[in-house]
Amino acid sequence: MLDRALVDGLFPSDLPDPSHWEQRYPARELADGAEVTRFAPSPTGFVHIGGVYTATIAKDVADHSGGSYFVRIEDTDQSREVEGVAAQFDRAFEYFGIASEEPVDGPYGPYLQSAREQIYLSYVRELMREGKAYPCFATRDELAEMTKRQQATKVPTGYYGSWAVWRDADPDEVAAKLSAGDDYVVRFRSPGVQAGRVSFSDAIRGRLEHEANRNDVVILKSSATSPRLPTYHFAHAVDEHLMGVTLVIRGEEWISSVPLHLQLFEALGFPAPRYAHVAPLMKQDGGSKRKLSKRKDPEASVDFYVDAGYPSEAVLYYLRGLANGRLAETPLDQALTEPIRLEECGVAGPLVDMVKLADISGDHIATLSGPTVLDAVAEWAAERDPELVTVLTEHRELAERAIDVERVGVDNPRKDLVRWSDFRSIYGFFFPPLFTEVTDASDERFGGLDASLVRKLAADFADNYAWADDQPTWFAQIRELAARHGFAPNPKTYKADPDSYPGVLRDAANAIRVAITGATRSPDLHAVCGALGTEEVLRRLRALTP
The missing domain is CATH 3.40.50.620 (HUPs)
Incomplete structure (x- = not known):
């Protein structure tokens, strides 16, 4: 020696001497059964979603036992530290609610290992x-x-x-x-x-x-x-x-x-x-399973979920269900407050299924009010899509009407909005600043109809258009439009003598849909036109006229 x-x-x-530190950090006063847990990431790479999974379990166990949970950054390997990771940590911790419950100047800090030399x-x-x-x-x-x-x-x-x-x-x-x-x-x-x-x-x-x-x-x-x-x-x-x-x-x-x-x-x-x-999070790879990889799988990174705009509640609900199967069978609001039990955590790595997560996220968003969705989209877009924030601010009433289409007053609300980043592609056509007017009557979206006929359909529909709250009454205008321009009322009639008709009612309706929405598929056209308002509907139709 x-x-x-x-x-x-x-x-x-x-x-x-060690006695100094023993006095500086006295034993915690804990109730019986209270657990003190920690999440200890290293800034040598981005936060893995498996880290959020583990931290979620650690925080939940501490909270439900009456203990404490904190985050300690293990930065002793400074040669491998990645620039910008600290900022990503902050984003991830806040987004998923796994930030430390103890302040940075708390009695058991510092919480950065490099400061504990x-x-x-x-x-x-x-x-x-x-x-x-x-x-x-x-x-x-x-x-x-x-x-x-x-x-x-x-x-x-x-x-x-x-x-x-x-x-x-x-x-x-x-x-x-x-x-x-x-x-x-x-x-x-x-x-x-x-x-x-x-x-x-x-x-x-x-x-x-x-x-x-x-x-x-x-x-x-x-x-x-x-x-x-x-x-x-x-x-x-x-x-x-x-x-x-x-x-x-x-x-x-x-x-x-x-x-x-x-x-x-x-x-x-x-x-x-x-x-x-x-157990680690796994991914199906062909006929076998492997660990979710930082190198191979974009969904391994926490930034993937934050940047795409998956609601944190949906992701956390999914992760909690992977930890304890019973929580996957529990309604979201309840599952987020029910305890995670360590004895129910499996020893085989749970499989991450992005399709399942999308279903959960879509179901969750469908339960949110229109204003709540719009606020969440705007918050997500603040750093990623400033133009969208401006549009939602300047056209708030239109946005609230648009988000309610096929969500309010229906038995099965639409669930196609899965991530906030999808909002522009799904709802963007409602907003004049984001909508590109259809001016080319020969566009393939019109399904091969003669361009002059497309222009006539748009002009005629605009000249005779009248809003009606009742959907059948409103749609009767399209039936009458199709009849005036020689379209067959149904496929059976068309098939019997195709040379006598330019198409069927569906083709005429599609021409109007494309002119108004820019797409061959859209939510219910009556509801869309109600949200847009007559003035905007007519403006879009007349963009096709000579």
């Missing part, structure tokens, strides 16, 4: 004083060569046992290296042995058994860097203890790390929290 004075000389002279150094120094950690001067090339020799002799790779050359190095040799200013990392002196096993309880999976950790892992990164930050594993142990986390809810990829984490908790003299490892 190294001399205490030598160890202490590696750290700032004013570095507090002194805390980690205190505990690293303490482990070194106790001989539970040591400096290692092995270079990258030396470690690579060691791995080659391990592979050649078919032994497990890693830094352990006799392969851990600096584990029991002569103190004088270590002192000489330090005196020379050689770069080093600090490694944990693992108590594990090769082929050892450890068992632990998981709140989702029950009793698990795993290979014990035998490696002397790095707990403090290179001495050549500043600030000196810990590795994930060491920061995890220190932070969960000092921040009072009782239940660590995280992805199943961390199960293999539990043996190491338990060793670190024991070495530090901390009680270990409970663990719950969530």
Whole structure:
């Protein structure tokens, strides 16, 4: 074991002892059964929707137990930090309601690991004083060569046992290296042995058994860097203890790390929290399933949902249903408040089905009032479609009439609006600034009708047009228009003598629909014209006249 004075000389002279931090972060006062959970993303890439899924579970468990939930940014790997990710974190946390319940200046902060350097150094120094950690001067090339020799002799790779050359190095040799200013990392002196096993309880999976950790892992990164930050594993142990986390809810990829984490908790003299490892979100890929991939799948990114404008309530409802199947069978408003139960979370990764999410989103939007939908669209469009915001503001009354078409006063309201980004393509034709008038009577949308006939239909309909609240009365105008211009009243009549007619009633009605809406398919034309108003209907019809 190294001399205490030598160890202490590696750290700032004013570095507090661990007792200082124990007093600074006293144990939380919690009611029986209350859980403290956290979401701990790393700014090394965009937020995965699986992160929102895990955070949703963590927050829900804390809230329903009367505990606390917070967000801790794990930014110790600063070499891989991606620019702009912090802003994305803020967007995601706000959009999906998974922001920290504890203020940034709360009693258990700071909540940014890079701002907790002194805390980690205190505990690293303490482990070194106790001989539970040591400096290692092995270079990258030396470690690579060691791995080659391990592979050649078919032994497990890693830094352990006799392969851990600096584990029991002569103190004088270590002192000489330090005196020379050689770069080093600090490694944990693992108590594990090769082929050892450890068992632990998981709140989702029950009793698990795993290979014990035998490696002397790095707990403090290179001495050549500043600030000196810990590795994930060491920061995890220190932070969960000092921040009072009782239940660590995280992805199943961390199960293999539990043996190491338990060793670190024991070495530090901390009680270990409970663990719950969530199965990853999956995707159907041909005949098999795979993990939802950041690299392959755009829907893996939280920005995909925010930018497309999926209502957060719909996405959260869907995710909660993936976590607990019973919530998928519960009405949305109720499912968003019902507790998620860890014992009901499956151990097989749930399949993300975007078609199902679209159905849920469409169903949800169909239940919202027109003003609520328009406000949500405007909020979404504020940063993505400024022109649409202006249109909705300047034509608010028209927008409210348009959004009610086939939504109000019908047994089965339309559900084609699934994302706020779809609003322009679905409803844009209602608004004069967004509508491109149809002026070419030979346009293919008229189904091959003679251009001169199309113009005559538009002019005649405009000259005789009169609004009627009653749909059959209103549509009678189109029947009469078609008859005046020689269209067959029905397909049977047309088929009997096709040369005698330019088309059927449906073709004449389509010409009017295209002139007014710009499309061959639209919501009920009577309702559309009612929303547009007579003046706008006539303006669009006359755009086709010579």
